[in-house]
Amino acid sequence: xxxxxxxxxxxxxxxxxTFFIIACSKxxxxxxxxxxxxxxxxxxxxxxxxxxxxPAYTDLQTQIAxxxxxxxxxxxxxxxxxxxxxxxxxxxxxxxxxxxSVNQFGPAESVLLNNFLNTFPTDNAVIDGNITxxxxxxxxxxxxxxxxxxxxxxxxxxxxxxxxxNGTEAAKRKKYTEDLLARMKTLTKTVLDNWNNxxxxxxxxxxxxxxxxxxxxxxxxxxFEMDQMKGPRIGWPFGKQSGGTQFPENTExxxxxxxxxxxxxxxxxLKRMFTGNNSGKGTSDYLxxxxxxxxxxxxxxxxxxxxxxxxxxxxxxxxxxxxNKTEIEAAYREVQLLLTLIKTDVASATGVRIxxxxxxxx
Amino acid sequence: MPLISFFTRFQRPVSIAPLVIFRxxxxxxxxxxxxxxxxxxxxxxxxxxxxxxxTYWGFEWVRPLGDTGMHLLFLxxxxxALLIATGLFYRIAxxxxxxxxxxxxxxxxxxxxxxxxxxxxxxLLMIFLPANRYFSVDVKLWPSIKKAYVPxxxxxxxxLQIGIIYFFAGLAKLNADWLLNAMPMKLWLPAKSHLPVIxxxxxxxxxxxxxxxxxxxxxxxxxxxxxxxxxxxxAYVFVLGFHLATALFFPGIGMFPYxxxxxxxxxxxxxxxxxxxxxxxxxxFLPASTFNSYHVPVRLKSVLTGAAIVYFTLxxxxxxxxxxxxGNLFWYEEGYRFSWRVMLMEKSxxxxxxxxxxxxxxxxxxxxxxxxTPLQEKMMSTQPDMxxxxxxxxxxxxxxxxxxxxxxxxxxxxxxxxxxxxxxTDTTIDLSRQPLSWQHYNWILPYVKK
Numbered sequence: 001x002x003x004x005x006x007x008x009x010x011x012x013x014x015x016x017x018t019f020f021i022i023a024c025s026k027x028x029x030x031x032x033x034x035x036x037x038x039x040x041x042x043x044x045x046x047x048x049x050x051x052x053x054x055p056a057y058t059d060l061q062t063q064i065a066x067x068x069x070x071x072x073x074x075x076x077x078x079x080x081x082x083x084x085x086x087x088x089x090x091x092x093x094x095x096x097x098x099x100x101s102v103n104q105f106g107p108a109e110s111v112l113l114n115n116f117l118n119t120f121p122t123d124n125a126v127i128d129g130n131i132t133x134x135x136x137x138x139x140x141x142x143x144x145x146x147x148x149x150x151x152x153x154x155x156x157x158x159x160x161x162x163x164x165x166n167g168t169e170a171a172k173r174k175k176y177t178e179d180l181l182a183r184m185k186t187l188t189k190t191v192l193d194n195w196n197n198x199x200x201x202x203x204x205x206x207x208x209x210x211x212x213x214x215x216x217x218x219x220x221x222x223x224f225e226m227d228q229m230k231g232p233r234i235g236w237p238f239g240k241q242s243g244g245t246q247f248p249e250n251t252e253x254x255x256x257x258x259x260x261x262x263x264x265x266x267x268x269x270l271k272r273m274f275t276g277n278n279s280g281k282g283t284s285d286y287l288x289x290x291x292x293x294x295x296x297x298x299x300x301x302x303x304x305x306x307x308x309x310x311x312x313x314x315x316x317x318x319x320x321x322x323x324n325k326t327e328i329e330a331a332y333r334e335v336q337l338l339l340t341l342i343k344t345d346v347a348s349a350t351g352v353r354i355x356x357x358x359x360x361x362x
Numbered sequence: 363m364p365l366i367s368f369f370t371r372f373q374r375p376v377s378i379a380p381l382v383i384f385r386x387x388x389x390x391x392x393x394x395x396x397x398x399x400x401x402x403x404x405x406x407x408x409x410x411x412x413x414x415x416x417t418y419w420g421f422e423w424v425r426p427l428g429d430t431g432m433h434l435l436f437l438x439x440x441x442x443a444l445l446i447a448t449g450l451f452y453r454i455a456x457x458x459x460x461x462x463x464x465x466x467x468x469x470x471x472x473x474x475x476x477x478x479x480x481x482x483x484x485x486l487l488m489i490f491l492p493a494n495r496y497f498s499v500d501v502k503l504w505p506s507i508k509k510a511y512v513p514x515x516x517x518x519x520x521x522l523q524i525g526i527i528y529f530f531a532g533l534a535k536l537n538a539d540w541l542l543n544a545m546p547m548k549l550w551l552p553a554k555s556h557l558p559v560i561x562x563x564x565x566x567x568x569x570x571x572x573x574x575x576x577x578x579x580x581x582x583x584x585x586x587x588x589x590x591x592x593x594x595x596x597a598y599v600f601v602l603g604f605h606l607a608t609a610l611f612f613p614g615i616g617m618f619p620y621x622x623x624x625x626x627x628x629x630x631x632x633x634x635x636x637x638x639x640x641x642x643x644x645x646x647f648l649p650a651s652t653f654n655s656y657h658v659p660v661r662l663k664s665v666l667t668g669a670a671i672v673y674f675t676l677x678x679x680x681x682x683x684x685x686x687x688x689g690n691l692f693w694y695e696e697g698y699r700f701s702w703r704v705m706l707m708e709k710s711x712x713x714x715x716x717x718x719x720x721x722x723x724x725x726x727x728x729x730x731x732x733x734x735t736p737l738q739e740k741m742m743s744t745q746p747d748m749x750x751x752x753x754x755x756x757x758x759x760x761x762x763x764x765x766x767x768x769x770x771x772x773x774x775x776x777x778x779x780x781x782x783x784x785x786x787t788d789t790t791i792d793l794s795r796q797p798l799s800w801q802h803y804n805w806i807l808p809y810v811k812k
Contacts, residue, residue, distance in 0.1 A: 038562050041555065209553035210613060231729060243724030243765075289565075290552055295782065336714070343712040344777040351553030353614075354710065355736045 039289035040281075041207035045214055047281035049200050052273060056099040057192040063093035064188060068181045074156070075174045078165035087157060091258050094149050098266040100191075102225050102273055105217035106203060107194035111187055112141070120150035120232065121250040124158075127151055131169055131176045138183045147180050149253070155180070157255035209351050218273070218283060219342070219352040225270055226339035230332065233263050238321055238328055248318035257316035264310050267335075271303040283350075292349045299341050306334040372518060375511040375655045377632035378496045379639045382449075384520060385493035387624045388484065389447025392459070395617045396440040405432050407735070408473055409466070414733050414755055416471035416741075416748050419798060424468040438462040446488070449498020453489065460485035471748055472741045476704050477618040480527060483677075484625070487523060490666065491516050492656045497643050510648040511655040515670075520628050522674065525585035530681045530702040532581030539692075539707070540578065544570035545779040546708035554611050580604050588629035601626045612705060687802055692778055693786075693809035695745055696802060711743030711786060713774040715753065717760045720767055728756055744776055744786075746803050753793035770794040784810055 070089035074082040097117060104114045116138075123145045130136040130146060138147050145151075155161065155177055165173055195203075209215045231241075232252070239246040251259040276282020287296040309331040313320050320328065347354050399405065409432045417424060426432055439462045445455030464482045467473065494500040495509035539545040547570040555564040563569050580600065587597035605619035639645055648654055658666055684697030691698060692707050715728035730739045733755070742748040753770040760768040769792040777783035784807075787793075791805040 038565055039552075039555070207556035209556075215553075227731075235727065240727045241729055243719065243722070243726050340712045340775045340783060344710045344775055344783040348549060348708050348710045348777045348780065351550050351708070353740070355740050 039286055041215065041286070042204060044276065044281045044283075044286060045204045045207065047276050047279050048214075048218070048273075049195070049204050051279065052277055053100075053103050054192070054195050054200065056096070056103070057188065057195060060093070060096045060100055061185075061188050061192055063089075063096040064181070064184055067093040068185070071156070071177060071181060075165070075177060078162055078170075080162055083156070083162055087256055090149075090152065090156065090256060091253075091261070094153075094253060094256075094258065094262060095265045097149060098262055099269045101228075101266060102221045102270060104221060104224070105214075106199045107191040110194075111190055112144070113187055113191055115141075115144045116187055117148040117184060118150060118252070119144040119148060120252050121247075121254070122146065122150045122154050124154055127154060127176075131155075131172050134172050134175070136176075136179075138179060147183055149184075151180055152177070153253055153255045159255075161255075211353060211355065215350070216352045219347055219350055220354055222270060222274060222283075223339065223343045223347070223354055225266065226335060226342060229263060229267060229335050230339060233259070233266070234317075234328065234332055234335065237317070238332070240332070246321050248321050251317045251321075254316075254318055257318070259317035260310065260313050260315040260320070263317075264307060267303070267307050267310060271300070271307065274299070274303065283346075287346065287349060290349055295341075295345050295349060299338070299346060302334065302338045302341055306331065306338045309334045372515040373513045375650045376514050376517065377636040378492070378510055378512045378516075378656070379635035380517045380628055380630065380632055381491060381493045381512060381520075382497045383635050383639060384517075384625070384628045385449065385452075385488070386447050386497075387627065388488070389443050389445075391617070391621060391624055392443035392463075392481065393440055393447065396436055396443060398617070400433075400436055400440075405436055408737075409469060412470070412735050412738060414738070414752070415469055416738070416751050418468050418471060419747075421468045424465060426469050432466075435462050435466060439466070446493075449494040449500050450503075452494030452498060452500050456485060456489045460489060470738075471745075471751075472735075472738045474699055475616075475618070476702055477616075477621050479700055480523075480621070483523060484520070487519055491519065495656055497639060497645065509654050509656040511650045513656070513658075516656070517628065517632070519670070520625070521585075521589070523677070524622075524625050524628065525589070526674075526677050527702050528581050528585045531704050532578055532583070533681075534701065534703045534706055535574070535578035535581060537692075539779045540574050543779070544574045546706075547571075547573045549708045549780050550612070557610070577604075584626075585629075588626060591631060594629060594631075598626065598630070608705075615705065618704070689802065689806075690809040693776075694803065694806055695747075707779055709744045709776060709778050710740070710783075711774055711776040712783070713739075713743040713749065713772055713787075715756060716771045716773070717756060717765060718769045718771065719765045720769060722766075724765075726760065726765070733759070743774060746806050747798060749774065749787070750793055750796060750798055750803075753796075754798075757794035768794065778809075781811060 067086075067089045070082075070086045074086040100108070101114060101118065108114065127146050136146065137143060155173065164170075203214045206214050232250075235241065237247045237251045248254070252262050253259050274282060275284045284296050284300065287293070287299075309327070312327045313324055313331060343354055406429065409426045410429045412426075415426060427435055438458060442455040442459035442462065445451055446459060460482065463478075463485060467478050467482060492509065492512055495507055495512070501508045535541070544567070548567070551564040551570050551573065553564075555561045557564070584597060584600065584604075587593040588601070590597075601623060605623050608615060609619040681701035684691050684701065687694065687696040689696070692709065713730070715730065717726045717728060718724070719726075730742075734742065734752070742752050749772055753772060756770050757768045760770075771789055771791070772787045772793055773789045774786040775783040776786040786807060788805045788807055793805065796803075796805055
């Protein structure tokens with residue numbers, strides 16, 4: 001029959017063309033597409049959950065507990081010595097927070113962990129008002145800039161803090177500090193419990209790459225954290241958006257004077273997340289499996305460049321903004337290059353869309 | 363004369379069934395699409411939340427209508443779709459559907475999708491087609507309008523429209539990246555390795571080539587195989603297989619596969635569709651006569667013929683306009699839209715805008731998130747005309763903020779079809795002074811394969 005002949009002809013054409021193309025592409029050896037080896041995405045996600053994400057929350061929980069102990073000592077006897085000890089615990093916990101900052105999806109997203117734990121700059125006037133009034137609701141979304149690490153930074157370490165804890169509002173100030181810590185503990189526990197109880201299985205069992213999948217979350221969050229580095233952490237206080245007018249008091253961890261340390265920790269951890277902690281089961285290995293080793297090498301070396309350029313800036317960042325402009329400009333540039341690599345090249349190579357909205361496309 | 367016989371052929375009366383079935387399916391599909399859009403919360407996300415909208419050239423007056431207004435507009439789309447399906451106040455419903463749907467699509471270039479464009483075009487055609495003359499509420503209300511036969515062109519118009527889409531979608535795939543490098547399939551398929559059974563195949567090079575070549579051949583030839591009655595049943599099995607596969611592999615394309623599956627049904631013969639309709643609608647076969655055959659009113663005949671010729675000429679010319687532009691089409695995207703280039707390339711970009719005040723030499727880097735949604739930013743970062751619109755908008759915003767004569771510069775990096783990202787824009791050119799136009803954009807740097 002004629003139909004069959006047409007069908008057969010069509011099929012043969014397609015098959016012949018396909019084989020021809022494959023034969024050609026093998027010879028030329030410039031095939032930059034995927035390789036024929038399989039990559040176990042499930043194992044990668046399990047590595048992320050069990051060796052990176054869940055331990056990071058567990059450590060944060062421990063660090064916040066230690067911070068609370070140090071805070072209680074300081075609150076019982078508010079003096080400069082205890083404040084110094086407290087600052088060490090605060091720094092340590094805040095640095096650990098940088099390890100979970102990138103995980104703002106799933107459990108963290110549903111409680112807005114980043115928003116409640118690390119919105120800076122804080123609204124200091126409102127915080128002072130809260131303390132004076134003694135009434136406030138830290139569970140409200142509108143109160144994100146009155147709590148978390150930045151609020152602790154202001155309440156515990158701003159100039160004259162020790163005196164204030166011995167002043168007329170000492171009891172209320174103490175109460176506010178305790179409430180801040182309690183809220184941080186609760187939120188962290190909620191997220192950790194959610195990971196351990198239900199989300200871990202969802203996360204490791206979903207090897208898709210479309211919007212809302214764990215792999216897409218990871219790539220999107222890498223880009224998002226880089227955006228935060230470029231914007232709120234470094235660029236905005238430096239005056240990048242404001243024609244050079246600087247906002248030193250808007251830096252992360254301003255009163256403790258640890259902005260650069262936090263930024264370095266953030267980016268170092270981002271690299272650790274990208275490589276899956278060099279376990280052979282990270283995003284970086286996925287890229288290599290997709291025959292994108294040159295890209296992966298470039299990303300890793302750009303990570304190092306950006307981290308080293310950040311390290312060249314001395315803390316506190318608030319004074320470095322005026323004294324170390326060259327170093328900050330250089331770091332800003334390296335961060336921007338890294339951001340572009342992740343947002344365009346890595347996203348393209350992994351077939352992930354950088355968008356937080358789920359809509360149709362073609 | 364062959365030309366005359368060609369035209370008489372299109373006047374030949376055929377059963378109205380294909381047109382009626384198309385009307386019902388199209389209406390129901392549009393209703394479902396509208397509900398889906400509404401329930402996903404996309405009305406608010408796409409048409410209420412954004413601060414800035416990328417308008418179309420000549421349609422700058424099309425603005426979103428606010429939260430209530432947008433929901434009412436979608437209600438209008440949904441209701442008119444339902445009216446089309448049931449065939450109640452059909453002509454009015456078709457006009458309303460076309461206007462409201464097209465208005466929505468014209469609000470923001472960000473949301474441009476080829477199948478939305480297809481829906482607008484089809485809705486426009488349907489205004490002029492007598493799809494309510496049978497199996498409709500209108501016929502129940504006004505029995506005198508009932509017709510069992512229409513001239514072949516009334517169904518042919520829809521078939522031709524679908525054929526054009528497939529063919530140009532196929533032509534668009536005839537490029538080196540698609541055929542010789544299997545791009546972007548090589549990038550997209552490994553992202554689908556979660557699929558059961560076939561998942562591991564997604565890493566194989568030959569699968570990417572197979573998808574690319576099969577897709578190209580399918581698009582180029584399917585309309586011809588659907589037209590020929592001998593190959594039609596097999597061709598329709600391919601339609602089902604192809605579009606269900608795309609729905610499975612690329613869920614991001616939404617309603618598109620289902621729209622094409624339903625519309626391609628229009629290729630089935632009048633006789634077959636009449637039998638189908640008789641079974642569903644409890645109607646019976648009527649012999650053709652002048653009484654039950656639809657004819658265009660004589661006074662409108664030449665106007666409509668002229669309009670149809672202009673319309674279909676444009677349908678062929680518009681997708682080919684890219685030939686008038688120099689440079690790589692995928693890079694510049696000049697003449698890219700409205701050309702049935704569906705799932706054709708993997709392109710992503712990252713754009714930094716800087717506003718500079720010439721008198722003080724102060725520079726202000728723009729936080730795109732302040733003005734654009736993530737989706738808008740993503741779309742803008744690879745499409746020159748959107749960048750330009752945004753740059754003009756930024757100049758206005760920063761002027762209001764007190765910057766004197768703001769100059770706007772873009773530093774954009776774009777990665778295309780798996781190649782490494784390179785600088786896309788000339789960072790020394792003040793985009794606020796570059797006009798939107800149909801001319802080649804000189805502020806886009808040439809495409810360099812890296």
